[in-house]
Amino acid sequence: MAKSIVVLRAYQDGLHLNITPTFSVTEVTEAIRKEFERMNQPLAGVSVQIDMNAPLLTEADLAYLKTELQDTYGMEVRGLNIADGTGDSTGVLGEKRPLAARAERGRIEKTRVVRETIRSGQTEDFPEGNLIIYGDVNPGGEVSAGGDIVVLGALRGSAHAGMNGKLSSVIIAMNLVPLQLQIGNYISRPSWGQKSRGYPEIARAGTEDIIIVEEL
Amino acid sequence: MGKVIVVTSGKGGVGKTTSTANLGTALALIGKTVVVIDADVGLRNLDVVMGLESRIVYTSMDVIENRCELSRALVKDKRVEGLMLLAASQKNNKDDIQPEQMKAICTELRATHDFVLVDSPAGIESGFRNAAAGAEEALVITTPDVSAIRDADRITGLLQHEGVEPINLVLNRLSPEMVRKGNMVSQSDVVGLLNLKLIGVVPEDREVIASTNRGIPLVHNKNSPGAQAYMRIAKRLTGQRIPIPELREKGFFSNILDWFSGNK
Structure with missing residues (x-):
């Protein structure tokens, strides 16, 4: 897989937005824009989980990122998963969660x-x-x-x-x-x-x- | 008060007309009064299968356009007492009849007969809608091939939408030998997909073509397996409970089994 700062991938429990460490929030937003452009797919209404391999962004940056995804792309951020950065970098990516563990659990849908x-x-x-x-x-x-x-x-x-x-x-x-x-x-x-x-x-x-x- | 049953299939050539002629004859043979209506206006052939071609004077079109009384348009069968045919006009086409007119004819006939069988044309257009208009029940005919099953499924959806109930399934031309070799969809697969009540299975029988060409419905030939199958369906239509034998190739062992179970 070509190394990009931000990668959107599908897993058993839905889409994950994987962010590689050591970048500032502006670089991340720019990478998101490029990645979504490359996919050329409607993403409005799509639920996504943000995965990060290290706690590199501040709380404020994360909040900004969340609003950005929701407001600009109409996506729904269903969760945040930050690894401590000491484990191997595929730890979060490779993890398979059972269907019942979806963050949408218990939500009432039409x-x-x-x-x-x-x-x-x-x-x-x-x-x-x-x-x-x-x-x-x-x-x-x-x-x-x-x-x-x-x-x-x-x-x-x-x-x-x-x-x-x-x-x-x-x-x-x-x-x-x-x-x-x-x-x-x-x-x-x-x-x-x-x-x-x-x-x-x-x-x-x-x-x-x-x-x-x-x-x- | 009798029952009006539309015999339909969606696809052509699966045996609607043959089944109508044989079930009408079979019902009359067990003492019921029956009218078979050919609803295939412009392409009639129920009269040919029943050998009544030369006796038709009036058709359903003449009744609708008030050229004759309904009772006068009915053609008596030449072999069985209690069986009548209402022929379709060959000169007109399917859009010349309206569903309400067909319904009126069916309503009038069911008051005086035990069974009114309506032979539907192939397709899902106006011809089918006319045929189904007066019916409260339906017999869906299918053969064990995927295209016929697909069309039977389509027609079942349309019948359910019209509120026709019950819809019974006749599986026609099943060849036990081909099922055994895996070249044909099996009885349980067809029933599983269509999810209808199976009222009878008619085995592939070469006698059908011969009897059609002679204008004598197969049921008159009592030794033919097809005739026996139609007789059983007719009895089930009158409410008798007769189990449906799973068709298989005749071998020594199954013959013995049949003999013991009285299934001969």
Whole structure:
């Protein structure tokens, strides 16, 4: 990975903004601007955690950085993680947190509940929040949500989570055998003839345009 | 008061007309009074399958345009008592009929008959909407291939939207040999995806083509497996509880099993 002062990366619990030590706050803000420009992706509404490998910025600088992210980019800072700087530099980066440890835990979000199967030709859109389907999404059916999508049955059709660009959105299905998955503007298509694995799975945006699917 | 059941599938060629003719005949054979309506205006062929082509004088279009009474437009089946056909006009096209007019015909017929089966045209446009307009129940026909299943799913969504309930599933042309070789979607996969109540499985039967060409519905040939399947579906439609045998290839062992379970 090319060393940049600031790197935005996706992890199991969502996006992290990793800041490398030994820079002043003005350099950091400039690096953030460049990094976001390079990504060329809508970041408004995206929740991010700031990771720092050393306590190099003052409280005031951090507060400034937080306001900057919220006001200029419309992002939401959900947490701050500062390592003491003595450990190896990947310590914070490499850490994998379980889903339950998300900083969004307990937050009330707008969610639409659909109590039926979405059949071929039917669509369900909920740009304002999350979507829960008490049924299947059949081939030819399409569901999309501004936030997460949870299918309490088989997802055999297409699903688009984070339709407004929220890359921390996830897609969960008890049986994940989709025609196509989309998170933000990442699109993925399972390899041909993929069979059900028989356990619930979760799909989330990884780095570099890929969608990671793993056991829930 | 009888039941109005629309027979539909979305996709063409999966056996809507064959199923309508055979279920109508089967229901009449077990003593019910039945009208089968061909709703495929402009492309009628239910009359051909039933061998009644030459007897049609009036069609549903004549009834709608008040050229004749509904009872006079019904064509009596030549083989079974209690079975009538209401033919579609060949001269008109599907937009010449409105859903309310179709509904009025169905309402009138169900007052005097036990079953009214409406043979829907393929597709999801006005022809299908007309056919479904007067129906309270539906039979969705599908074959075990992905395109037919996809269309059946689509049509099921539309029927549910119209409030048609119950919607029963007929799995047509299932070949046990192909399922065993893994070349065909299995019965449980189809039911699992469509999530409908399976009312019958009709095995692939070459006799169907021959009987269609002769204009004699298959159910008259009592030895054919297809005929027996249609007879069972007809009985289930009248409320009888008959278990659905899981189709498999006939071997010595399964024959013995069938013999013991009376499933022959």
